Amino acid sequence: MSLHDEVTKRKTFAIISHPDAGKTTLTESLLLFGKLIRSAGTVKGKKSGKFATSDWMEIEKQRGISVTSSVMNFPYKDFQVNILDTPGHEDFSEDTYRTLTAVDSVVMIIDATKGIEAQTKKLFKVCRMRGIPIFTFINKLDREGREPLELLEEIEEVLDIETYPMNWPVGMGKRFLGVFDRQGKQFIKYNGNEEETTIPYDELDNAEHEELVSQATYKATEDELSLLDEAGDEFSMKSVMSGEQTPVFFGSALAPFGLQTFFDTFITMAPSPAPRKSTEGIIQPDNPDFSGFIFKIQANMNPAHRDRVAFLRVCSGKFERGMTVKLARSNKPIKLSQTQQFVASSRDTVEEAYAGDIIGIYDPNIYRIGDTLIAGKSQFEYDELPQFPPELYKKVTAKNVMKSKQFRKGLEQLVQEGAIQLFKGHRSDSNIIGAVGELQYEVFQHRMKNEYNTDVMLESVGERIPRWLKEEQLDESLYDERNLLVRDREGNPIVLFKNEFSLQWFKDNNPKVELIDLYEVN
Numbered sequence: 324m325s326l327h328d329e330v331t332k333r334k335t336f337a338i339i340s341h342p343d344a345g346k347t348t349l350t351e352s353l354l355l356f357g358k359l360i361r362s363a364g365t366v367k368g369k370k371s372g373k374f375a376t377s378d379w380m381e382i383e384k385q386r387g388i389s390v391t392s393s394v395m396n397f398p399y400k401d402f403q404v405n406i407l408d409t410p411g412h413e414d415f416s417e418d419t420y421r422t423l424t425a426v427d428s429v430v431m432i433i434d435a436t437k438g439i440e441a442q443t444k445k446l447f448k449v450c451r452m453r454g455i456p457i458f459t460f461i462n463k464l465d466r467e468g469r470e471p472l473e474l475l476e477e478i479e480e481v482l483d484i485e486t487y488p489m490n491w492p493v494g495m496g497k498r499f500l501g502v503f504d505r506q507g508k509q510f511i512k513y514n515g516n517e518e519e520t521t522i523p524y525d526e527l528d529n530a531e532h533e534e535l536v537s538q539a540t541y542k543a544t545e546d547e548l549s550l551l552d553e554a555g556d557e558f559s560m561k562s563v564m565s566g567e568q569t570p571v572f573f574g575s576a577l578a579p580f581g582l583q584t585f586f587d588t589f590i591t592m593a594p595s596p597a598p599r600k601s602t603e604g605i606i607q608p609d610n611p612d613f614s615g616f617i618f619k620i621q622a623n624m625n626p627a628h629r630d631r632v633a634f635l636r637v638c639s640g641k642f643e644r645g646m647t648v649k650l651a652r653s654n655k656p657i658k659l660s661q662t663q664q665f666v667a668s669s670r671d672t673v674e675e676a677y678a679g680d681i682i683g684i685y686d687p688n689i690y691r692i693g694d695t696l697i698a699g700k701s702q703f704e705y706d707e708l709p710q711f712p713p714e715l716y717k718k719v720t721a722k723n724v725m726k727s728k729q730f731r732k733g734l735e736q737l738v739q740e741g742a743i744q745l746f747k748g749h750r751s752d753s754n755i756i757g758a759v760g761e762l763q764y765e766v767f768q769h770r771m772k773n774e775y776n777t778d779v780m781l782e783s784v785g786e787r788i789p790r791w792l793k794e795e796q797l798d799e800s801l802y803d804e805r806n807l808l809v810r811d812r813e814g815n816p817i818v819l820f821k822n823e824f825s826l827q828w829f830k831d832n833n834p835k836v837e838l839i840d841l842y843e844v845n
């Protein structure tokens with residue numbers, strides 16, 4: 324198979340959802356389709372009581388959640404699928420956001436009884452801003468939920484995206500009869516615990532379906548559907564690919580109902596790996612030279628080895644185990660012999676991979692988030708990964724001053740790894756950590772103790788709004804606790820405003836001071 328064909332058959336996507344919307348249930352079904360598992364309940368320990376071999380941290384066990392995104396890779400029909408799971412807990416971290424830089428599309432699961440929920444809104448917004456194609460699965464149709472039209476309206480309004488229902492549900496909960504598959508021009512009948520059946524539109528008039536089509540719910544939905552056909556947005560593949568329109572599928576992950584059609588349609592429509600921007604221009608995925616970037620580093624995936632694994636998205640060419648590549652940042656050659664592919668909860672050695680694939684490489688403490696690896700003669704780096712605005716800030720100190728060396732080392736490494744964002748006091752030596760969620764601090768504290776043998780104390784600085792300053796405009800006297808002046812990693816001055824009000828007050832009173840927002844999402 325040519326390199327081009329190998330690349331084209333790759334489908335790399337993330338599944339995002341609010342906790343309890345049904346991500347685990349849906350993912351399991353996809354793995355069943357891929358024949359990776361034989362029964363449900365094997366993906367996350369939450370239900371089976373078993374924990375994946377990668378339960379790298381006690382926190383996962385204690386809280387029964389998946390702290391870190393994991394990767395699953397499997398062949399399905401003519402495709403090679405890479406699924407990146409993201410923690411669904413509301414305390415997700417920057418890792419979750421960064422995962423989105425490594426995928427070509429996302430599946431967004433929405434609970435029909437709830438609609439779009441607060442925490443996940445941000446994740447969806449990142450997708451919108453980055454123009455990542457979004458495919459929506461509205462779940463739990465077997466329960467009484469909100470009206471389909473209302474749900475679509477909410478998606479359109481909150482995410483500022485067009486919706487195109489690929490199917491249309493007939494009733495819900497106890498009255499759920501099935502869905503009209505608008506593309507396949509067939510009715511998919513819900514049979515409770517029995518397998519779903521499909522009836523082509525032109526067979527619906529047959530006597531055997533009399534009972535179904537005579538129901539009031541069915542009739543009403545038929546009218547709704549014709550209205551949708553006439554007055555709804557038109558389907559546009561172009562808009563889907565640019566992330567301006569989301570195809571919406573209704574179904575039930577648990578039943579399961581409508582999943583096979585959803586997955587088959589999705590996997591066919593979902594984009595293959597796209598060209599990527601680099602310092603030397605656009606790099607095509609079928610460029611013969613291997614290249615990729617690291618979007619995540621995970622420590623202690625195997626507590627017995629204290630290893631670190633760097634997650635690499637292959638962006639061009641072919642990867643072969645044992646090949647020598649260059650770390651673009653330092654130009655240092657590295658032999659990639661310890662590599663992993665992730666299949667559900669196991670980790671297998673990966674022998675080869677192509678653009679689009681996600682692989683794990685052993686990290687002897689040399690990689691950083693955003694690093695580019697390249698083979699061949701080319702010399703370039705992929706675009707820096709975006710930084711996401713922390714929402715909480717805490718001052719951190721070592722409990723034991725004698726441990727200050729380990730403390731500094733731990734901080735430095737965790738910052739490089741992208742686990743936290745660090746800010747320094749403008750004049751003082753204080754360290755302030757920014758994180759997206761509370762859980763990120765727990766993980767930080769845990770790792771400082773376990774990996775660097777340092778107990779740390781955290782003192783809240785609260786929620787803050789960060790804005791950068793120009794060095795030449797810096798006037799220390801303008802800042803205090805409310806408008807906290809600190810330095811970022813590179814030593815640039817940045818102000819952490821207490822809230823919108825103090826930011827606005829500052830702007831009104833210091834119109835000449837330029838406040839710069841370098842973060843991608845707000």
Ligand code: GDP
Binds near residue numbers: 349411576
């Ligand atoms: P996650 O937190 O997003 O991974 O959600 P889970 O897949 O763990 O599902 C949360 C709960 O919702 C579980 O109790 C599931 O059994 C249930 N659930 C998932 N999908 C459906 C569905 O389609 N219908 C119903 N009634 N329950 C569902």
